[in-house]
Amino acid sequence: MRFPLKLVPDDTNIPFLRYRNVAMAFSLLLIIGSLALVAIKGFNLGIDFVGGQMLRVQFAQPVPIEQIREKVDALGLGEATIQQFGSPRDVSIRMPLPPGGEEGANRAASQVRQAVSQAFPGARFDAVETVSGKVSEELFRTGAWALGLAMLGISLYIWFRFEWQFGVGALFALFHDVALTLGFFALTQLEFDLNIVAAILTIIGYSLNDTIVVYDRIRENMRKYRKMDMAALLDLSVNETLSRTVVTSLSLGLTLGILLALGPDIIFGFTAAMFLGIVIGTFSSVYVSAAILLWLRVSSDSFVPKSGTPANAERMGTAERVPGK
Template identity: 55%
Template sequence: MKLLKLVPDDTNIHFLKWRVPFFVVSLILIAASWGLVMTKGLNYGVDFAGGQEVRLTFTQQREAPIASLRELVGGLGFGEPTIQRFGADNQVSIRVRLPEEAENTPGAATRIGEQVIQAISSEYPDARRDGNDTVSGKVAGEFRSQAVQALLFAMIAVAGYIWLRFEWQFGLGGLFALFHDVSLTLGMFALFQLEFSLQIIAAILAIVGYSLNDTIVVYDRIRENLKKYRKMPLPELLDLSVNETLARTVMTSLTLLIALVPLLLFGPESLFGLTAAITLGIFVGTYSSIYMAAPLLVWFGVNNNSFVPTETAAEKQERIARGEA
């Protein structure tokens, strides 16, 4: 039985031919992503924003009355609420900031949540409570700080590992590829205002791990070929290395997508953000390994002598004694 091959053995795609336009597009996407984060901001979940979050389902209605809810909850004296659809059209998430005195008063936050639910239930008897969560502003700030530290530490540790295993150019190339992947993921969450919570941090760390794995496979093949083909121009050598690992990259990505796409389309709403982040990460991670991590080696000055072992004086004398040039 002949085995199915998604990528032929003799693949010869000239990836490096388009490295400049693709790199420019990537820089534009990175800038646009951070622009969205700075202007629109991230839709922090209760983990990062703090406050009281109430989740409701209006069982007898096709769509939740968001405008009426905003007016109703806003009249309770807790400031302007943040009300968004949460899952289906008849499900909403209502988030209100807690008064300063509530953070230091045991049970005050829960009572505020109950007050919001009671006010809505009296107006809409079909409102079903799905959740009532509290996070203080201090704890939310600590969560944000720790999340940023975790991401930065993971990216720096990855760059250091690649630097030690290969050379500094490879470390910087891998770090830039990870920065590209994380930036585009944050941009997607800012653009669509998907809820950004602790589970999304876990998704981004998973993207970092996937992108690192794919990048190291490509880099390892580049290192082998640098030792094998001394006279081959570097762009051709990089194309050869990427093509030789292309089958592995495609199969790994496709296998992950087979599991992720059904979960994205038919999975529970609580996992939508997590699944969407990892699904996007599969694409941008594969893209960055080919069009970010590899082309940067050309601009960072990697050449055919990068992995030639340094010859000591004793080795040189021994080579001359053997009559070798």
């Protein structure tokens, strides 16, 4: 007889909340460090946000950046930013917008293509992107609004769906996930463009989904075990949803890990942001979103109807799987 594989046993009883102070201190340090990196180093903004022209070149063999810079600077098209991305043979050349509008941009791209191809035979230009300054400012503004409104709308939904403490907890967990992701891009200086904004919005959705599952189980157990210690009840709820959390995160992590190793370079930043977000989101769902309810003084009668108490709501928290019993 075959039995299904279970990554998390049914009787799992891990005392997550025992380490809540250490986990929260670690999270706060990471948040502060991430915000400091963003303030000091900033982002390597793509042309989506700063405007300009970018050419992606693949060389037949690795070429020193200084040699490429020398050829591009000799054209007199302005200060160019030249960086490797992906393999040592892949290089991005980013330049300010030349005068003359679209015609001037096409002429400048042709000059760069001709100069680089002559100096480095076998060079292949994979993409040429041009974004005006006005469009880039609009994209940056709308991207920031999208992130802010998504987090605000989510917290308001959870506030009305549960209690205000749950809304605050979810908002802090989402802020934790977004701040750490932004800190990662400030540290690594990977290109930050609209693809990364899309990745962060996806991370917010994933983290929210996992957090709501945990919160819903907490609310259910608060109605069932009115006299259970809150820390024990939170541990019980997290353990009961742990199997789903692990299976979902592991499935996504394996897929994103393969994309990181074997996927195309053009989506490397997006994939890296998603992979990091899955790890951070899982951590925040277990340690941050649940633990913060204790500090916000969520009580066992938060979901008891004001008009009366259901007959089955007076169960004692003496179930076999109560953590720490």
